[in-house]
Amino acid sequence: MSSSDFPVSLPPSSRLLSSADFHLLADVPLVIEWFANIDNPQTQRAYRNALEDFMKFTGIERPDEFREISRAHIIAWRDDLKYRELNGTTIRHRLAALSSLFEYLCDKNAVTHNPVKGIKRPSVEGYLGKTPAISDYQARGLLDAPKDVSLKDKRDRAILATLLYHALRREELCKLLVKDFKHERRGVTHLKVSGKGGKTRYIPLHPAAGGLVLDYLEASGHGLDLAGALFRPIRNNRMGTLHTAITADMIYKLVRKYSAALGFKIGAHALRATAATNALDHQADIAKVQEWLGHANIATTRIYDHRKTRPEDSPTFKVSY
Incomplete structure (x- = not known):
């Protein structure tokens, strides 16, 4: 299920609908309409997986069958997710996806209530993030991992530095344009970052990362293409045949490859x-870090704050007899 499921696909320049197209759009199921309103690709993928899993479990084949779903169906699905040993966070996310759909259907008066409301969800497993932070030594090793002077190595060093010095999400890095790397605010060069929910933030460019990006742009030859993607695939790039941005999957594989070569994947x-x-x-300052990361809630930022858990800061070492 995706926005491509819409029965009519019109180019942005089209101004008039034919009568047939009008009626096709009028008949778009609300489930498809809800899904098409999700802008973030990662959220789309997660919600699609959740919805497909629920539809497979319940045997739903048509959008109108969602009207027949009761709390009992939701509870049975939740228990099945537990039986399949999905972790608590995944179960919470899947229930949240389904709840989002039913809230939309309620707003459109397609159903009378949201059956997910009140369903007990697995408890939060703690506020410390599960994504591991690597050591300073490992970070330095990663920055030095691309050894050659090829265009690919220059690009990869620039990507790794941009991620490590500015804490960008993969999708945010992919969206960067050449001109986003050249914003100046109060005499300081900033990155213009398009974050979640269409929110834009400006991050001061770290000099170490800035120098590596400039090296990459000089080697690639697309530094004057201000409206073009900043980080691009390498093959045939010198010939100007590739103008699209590097993908989030490519970035994941890039980090995976270099880290694995250093002994940590x-x-x-x-x-x-x-x-x-x-x-x-x-x-x-944690409030500044929240703004820097583009978090809507400071509680999310606290996931990365390990200062209270450092052994050297324990009261144990303050005891003196």
Whole structure:
């Protein structure tokens, strides 16, 4: 299920609907309409997986069958997720996806109530993030991992530095344009970052990362293409045939490859966790870190604050007899 499930796909320049197209759009099921309103690709994928799992479990084949769902169906599905040994966070996310759909259906008067409301969900397993932050030594090793002077190595070093020094999400890095790397505010170069929910934030560019990005742009030759993607695939790039941005999956594989070669295998989100943890460990204000990360809630930022759990800060070492 995706926005491509819409029965009519019109180019942005189209101004008029034919009578047939009008009636097709009028008949779009609300379930498809709800899904098409989800902008974030990661949220789309997670919600699609949750919905497909629920439909498979209940045997739903048509959108109108959601009207027949009761609390008993939801509870049975939740218990089945537990039986399949999915972790508590995953179960909570899947129930949240289904609840979002039913809230939309309620708003449209397609159902009378949200059957997910009141269903007991697995408890939060704690406020410490599960994504591991790597050590300073490992971070330095990762930055030095691309050894050659090829265009690919210059690009990869620039990507790793941008992630480690600015705590970007993969999707945010993919959206960066060349001009987003050249914003100046109060005499300081900033990155213009398009975050979740269409929110834009400006992050001061770290000099170490800035130098590596400039090296990459000089080698790639697309530094003057201000409206073009900043980080691009390498093959045939010098010939100007590739203008699309690198994908989130490519970034994940890139981080995975270099970290595995160094003896620790991590995903790209670990670099975001590392940057956040490092900033907090060096006494960055947590409210500033929240803004830096683009978090809507400061409780999410606290996941990366490990200062209270450091053994050296324990009252144990304050005891003196």
